[in-house]
Amino acid sequence: MYCKLCLKNTDLRESHIIPETFYQEIYDDLHRMVVLTLEDTKLKLIQSGIKEKLLCHNCEQRFSKWENFLKKDLVDFGNKQSKYLRFSLVDENVIKIEGIRYNEFKLAILSILWRLSVSSHPYFYLYKLGVYEEKLRHILLNGIAPDESIYPISIKRHEIEKEFHPAIIMQFPPKVFKQLVTINTSTIPPIKIQQLVTIQAFTIWGHTFKIIVNDNNFLKINLERYLRKSGHLNIKTQELIEFMSEDSVLKRIDDQDVNNIFEKMINEAEHLS
Ligand SMILES: [Zn+2]
Numbered sequence: 382m383y384c385k386l387c388l389k390n391t392d393l394r395e396s397h398i399i400p401e402t403f404y405q406e407i408y409d410d411l412h413r414m415v416v417l418t419l420e421d422t423k424l425k426l427i428q429s430g431i432k433e434k435l436l437c438h439n440c441e442q443r444f445s446k447w448e449n450f451l452k453k454d455l456v457d458f459g460n461k462q463s464k465y466l467r468f469s470l471v472d473e474n475v476i477k478i479e480g481i482r483y484n485e486f487k488l489a490i491l492s493i494l495w496r497l498s499v500s501s502h503p504y505f506y507l508y509k510l511g512v513y514e515e516k517l518r519h520i521l522l523n524g525i526a527p528d529e530s531i532y533p534i535s536i537k538r539h540e541i542e543k544e545f546h547p548a549i550i551m552q553f554p555p556k557v558f559k560q561l562v563t564i565n566t567s568t569i570p571p572i573k574i575q576q577l578v579t580i581q582a583f584t585i586w587g588h589t590f591k592i593i594v595n596d597n598n599f600l601k602i603n604l605e606r607y608l609r610k611s612g613h614l615n616i617k618t619q620e621l622i623e624f625m626s627e628d629s630v631l632k633r634i635d636d637q638d639v640n641n642i643f644e645k646m647i648n649e650a651e652h653l654s
Contacts, residue, residue, distance in 0.1 A: 382434060384435075384436050384437035384440055385435045385436060385499045385518075386435075386436055386437075386440040386443075386518060386521060386522060387437060387439065387440050387522060389437060391437045391438075392437065392438070393434040393435065393436060393437060394434070394435075394436055394437070394438060394441050395432040395433070395434060396432060396433060396434070396435040396436045396441055396444075396496070397431070397432055398431050398432070398433060398435075398493075398496045398497060398500045398502065398505060399431070399493060399496075399497075399550065399583075399585060400444075400445070400448045400452075400493070402448060402449070402452045403452065403455075403550065403585040403586050404550065405547075431500075431502050431504060431505075433500055433501065433502055435496065435499060435500070443521075443524070444489075444492050444521075446485070447485045447486075447488045447489035447492060448489050448492075450482055450485040450486060450489060451485070451486055451489035451490070452586070454466065454481060454482075454486060455547075455585075455586040455587075455588060456547075456586070458476075458478065458538065458588065458616065459538075459545045459547055459586065459587060460545075461476065463480075465480050466478055466479065466480045466481065467479040467480055471615060474617055474618045474619070475615050475616065475617050475618070476538070476615070476616045476618065477613065477614075477615050477616075478613070478614045478615075478616060479612060479613055480612050481608065481612040481613070481614055482612065483526060483529075483608065483609070483610050483611075483612050484525065484526045485526075486526075486608065487526035487527070487532075487534060487608060488520075488521065488524065488526050490534055490590055490592065491517055491520065491521065491526070491532060491592070492521050493583065493585070494508065494510070494517070494581055494583070494592055494594075495510070495514065495517040495518065495521060497552075497581075497583065498510040498513075498514045498517075499514060505552070507552060507553070507554050507555060508552070508555070508581060508583075510581075510594060513594050513596070516596060517532075527596065528610065529604060529607060529608065529609050529610045530598060530600065530602065530604065530607075531595070531596045531597075531598070532592055532593065532594065532595065532596060533592070533593050533600075533602055533604070533607040533608070534590060534591070534592050534607055534608045535590075535591045535606050535607050535608070536588050536589065536590055536591075536608070536614065536616050537588065537589045537591075537616065537617050537618075537619055537624065538587065538588055538616050538617070538618045538619070539584070539587050539588070539589065539618075539619060539620075539621040539624060540618055540619070540620055540621065541620065541621050541622070542620075543620075545587055546587050546621070547586045547587045548587070549584055549585075549586075549587045549621070550583075550584060550585055551583065551584035551589070552582075552583050552584075553581075553582045553583065553584075555579050555580065555581050555582075555594075556579070556580045556582075557577055557578065557579050557580075558577075558578055558580070559575055559576070559577055559578075560575070560576050560578055560600065560601065561573055561574075561575055561576075562574050562575070562576045562599040562600075563599075564599070576599070576600075578593060578594070578595050578600065579593075579594045579595075580592065580593050580594065581594055588616075589624070
């Protein structure tokens with residue numbers, strides 16, 4: 382079978398789409414998890430995350446190096462404590478972080494986004510990157526993160542009653558917005574084109590990552606809100622309940638079928654012990 386990243390015909394591993402390390406706080410005693418999605422409100426009980434034959438051994442290793450950096454950083458973000466990252470408050474709800482290893486951090490996020498897109502699992506059907514899938518494949522294969530204004534990444538931290546919770550994995554439908562772009566030419570009036578821009582988002586380890594899926598420099602964005610090449614990042618803290626939209630499944634947490642699943646998990650765990 383062909384590796385989706387290096388395209389070599391070789392043995393493929395059962396690759397996690399979202400790396401297993403981010404499920405750590407979610408697995409119950411039976412090594413299962415409840416997955417909540419916004420789109421369909423059906424609950425799914427999944428064994429050990431979602432896996433698929435995607436990558437060869439070498440490519441899997443390449444990704445896991447970046448993932449380990451990302452995981453360490455996210456654990457520190459959660460604790461607001463670190464040996465090498467520095468934290469300060471910009472205001473009550475915004476934390477400034479310095480010292481992030483830009484290259485590894487950005488590549489890890491982009492690699493997860495890319496895996497969500499190349500996965501053929503129906504659970505990830507919302508993440509189809511179109512032409513950007515192949516562009517990202519090249520970036521990941523080269524191992525050099527693009528500039529801060531290319532595929533810019535912003536991050537939100539979620540709290541529940543002021544407490545950080547790493548055990549949150551969520552996915553979202555893409556958002557598309559229109560932007561009027563002026564092209565640099567000598568013509569009068571200047572040429573303006575309308576550009577459609579897609580934002581993809583996912584939540585792992587209690588943080589929601591938003592990625593603007595765009596690789597041209599015409600995009601007008603306030604870089605202060607995004608991961609900077611200098612290793613700076615401003616993270617906004619938001620109560621999860623405010624963040625979730627009206628039709629959120631979190632509202633369903635008290636519903637009977639949700640409770641039944643939790644009860645079943647607890648009973649089975651007790652039965653085993
Ligand atoms: Zn490969």
